[in-house]
Amino acid sequence: MSDAPKISVRGLKKSFGRKVVLDGIDLDVGVGESVVVIGGSGTGKSVLVKSILGLIDADQGSIKIDGEEVTTLSRGHREALLGKFGMLFQGAALFDSLDVWENVAFGLIQGRGMERNKARDIAMAKLGAVGLGPEVGELRPSELSGGMQKRVALARAIAAEPEIIIFDEPTTGLDPIMGDVINDLIVKCVRDLGATAISITHDMASARKIAHRIAMIYKGRIIWDGAPAVIEHSGNAFIDQFIHGRADGPIQMEIRAL
Amino acid sequence: MLDFLASVGRVFIGFLSASGRLAIFTLTALSHCFRPPFYFRLIGRQMIDIGYYSLPVVGLTAIFTGMVLALQTNTGFSRFGAASATATVVVLSVTRELGPVIAALMVAGRIGAAIAAEIGTMRVTDQIDALSTLSTNPYKYLIVPRIIAGLVTLPILVLVADIIGVFGGYIVSTYKLGFNPATYLHNTANNLTSIDVFSGLIKAGAFGFLIALMGCYHGFHSKGGAQGVGAATTYAVVSASVMILLFDYLLTSVLF
Numbered sequence A: 001m002s003d004a005p006k007i008s009v010r011g012l013k014k015s016f017g018r019k020v021v022l023d024g025i026d027l028d029v030g031v032g033e034s035v036v037v038i039g040g041s042g043t044g045k046s047v048l049v050k051s052i053l054g055l056i057d058a059d060q061g062s063i064k065i066d067g068e069e070v071t072t073l074s075r076g077h078r079e080a081l082l083g084k085f086g087m088l089f090q091g092a093a094l095f096d097s098l099d100v101w102e103n104v105a106f107g108l109i110q111g112r113g114m115e116r117n118k119a120r121d122i123a124m125a126k127l128g129a130v131g132l133g134p135e136v137g138e139l140r141p142s143e144l145s146g147g148m149q150k151r152v153a154l155a156r157a158i159a160a161e162p163e164i165i166i167f168d169e170p171t172t173g174l175d176p177i178m179g180d181v182i183n184d185l186i187v188k189c190v191r192d193l194g195a196t197a198i199s200i201t202h203d204m205a206s207a208r209k210i211a212h213r214i215a216m217i218y219k220g221r222i223i224w225d226g227a228p229a230v231i232e233h234s235g236n237a238f239i240d241q242f243i244h245g246r247a248d249g250p251i252q253m254e255i256r257a258l
Numbered sequence B: 001m002l003d004f005l006a007s008v009g010r011v012f013i014g015f016l017s018a019s020g021r022l023a024i025f026t027l028t029a030l031s032h033c034f035r036p037p038f039y040f041r042l043i044g045r046q047m048i049d050i051g052y053y054s055l056p057v058v059g060l061t062a063i064f065t066g067m068v069l070a071l072q073t074n075t076g077f078s079r080f081g082a083a084s085a086t087a088t089v090v091v092l093s094v095t096r097e098l099g100p101v102i103a104a105l106m107v108a109g110r111i112g113a114a115i116a117a118e119i120g121t122m123r124v125t126d127q128i129d130a131l132s133t134l135s136t137n138p139y140k141y142l143i144v145p146r147i148i149a150g151l152v153t154l155p156i157l158v159l160v161a162d163i164i165g166v167f168g169g170y171i172v173s174t175y176k177l178g179f180n181p182a183t184y185l186h187n188t189a190n191n192l193t194s195i196d197v198f199s200g201l202i203k204a205g206a207f208g209f210l211i212a213l214m215g216c217y218h219g220f221h222s223k224g225g226a227q228g229v230g231a232a233t234t235y236a237v238v239s240a241s242v243m244i245l246l247f248d249y250l251l252t253s254v255l256f
């Protein structure tokens, strides 16, 4: 890991109406580093990664990618920058009007202008890498189970061999075994591509497996970050409550007593 | 009283900001119409969706419109002893006005809703964001093909509707009202000028643009899951229908 971070976020703020979602996020991700962001539902994890991608315009703060400030870039330049990224969306977000292989090959054909036959071969190879055979490539996304859709989305995210990959809750909603299969795939993809990765999860087993470093988001800020090995002994009451999944503790869910 | 003024003000500001958003969306979409890459395959597919699959419903409404028009015109004009004008009134009404408007309203219900539902679903399931991350501009990939297809296809549909509508009038006039077929056709052809047809086709192009634009706009800005997509669909159809009638008046007063 070199010294200059691949991604550097400083003081990032975003509100929707009066609801403050991000309230000054600071986060660095080194080249080739795999950072996992943990935090409760609705704490703004997806908003954070969409802001990094430029899909959401932040209200305030700085985002640097390879040292270049991107929040002030024009639309066109920002779009060009998206070519460095691969993203696995929380709900897979496969194009339901296209076959599975066309989904995986989409960035190659539409984005890079690659010839269809060649892109198809690459797509089938990527599907193989996530454990799906060529017959799956001919199906429509709606014919697949949730776990298969996530794997297709993973294949699509890595098809163009991006420098930075973002995984938004890759294992949520999957059974533990399929979840672990996905974890292994992510670790392998990141290692093989030498990519920088940001993953979002609530799943501590997944976080421990994928992460070089874990960061926890709470009330719009990163309240702790450190290596997975030391998270058990963080001495941070918020972290302890989250990783042990206790209802009692400093993190108060917004619910009222019956 | 102040409350009342405040709520009027809020509605007015809401209207202005909605118009502004629509204007920006329209200009962005138009600017992408002229910059590569162009997705010709998608334009072709949209043209088939919008045009070919709308033929049955547009044809049916056109034939009934022509038929009822012949009946009503004959009734009205007989009172002035001018029943012989039926052929002329039918062909002018159909080509200048009813063909474009009725075809456009039918297509607005069919296609405007489908466009809004499809793009709205893509929005709420992050598929539009996914396009961006795959180096594909959503305006170019989703919006431009639909707008161009709407603009090009509606005039063709309306030309078909014109022919079928006039034919409907001819059937009723000759079989039911006892007009001489040769005289009826002669009157139809002789009093029709090319401007009658072209003005209708120009309107049709504008309506096709509006239908696709409203479907895309409301779909693109839908939020909040299935309910949001449902609302977007309704808005798309209602706003397209109102715009069609509004622009029908404006274009008619400008073109002639």
Ligand SMILES: Nc1ncnc2c1ncn2[C@@H]1O[C@H](COP(=O)(O)OP(=O)(O)O)[C@@H](O)[C@H]1O
Binding pocket: A016, A021, A039, A040, A041, A042, A043, A044, A045, A046, A047, A048
């Ligand atoms: N486009 C949006 N418009 C309004 N509110 C939003 C939007 N996107 C996210 N939010 C709100 O921001 C908060 C954080 O959302 P999100 O980042 O999806 O949470 P999570 O951490 O579970 O990924 C939620 O309360 C959500 O309601």
Ligand SMILES: [Mg+2]
Binding pocket: A045, A046, A047, A090, A168, A169
């Ligand atoms: Mg999320």
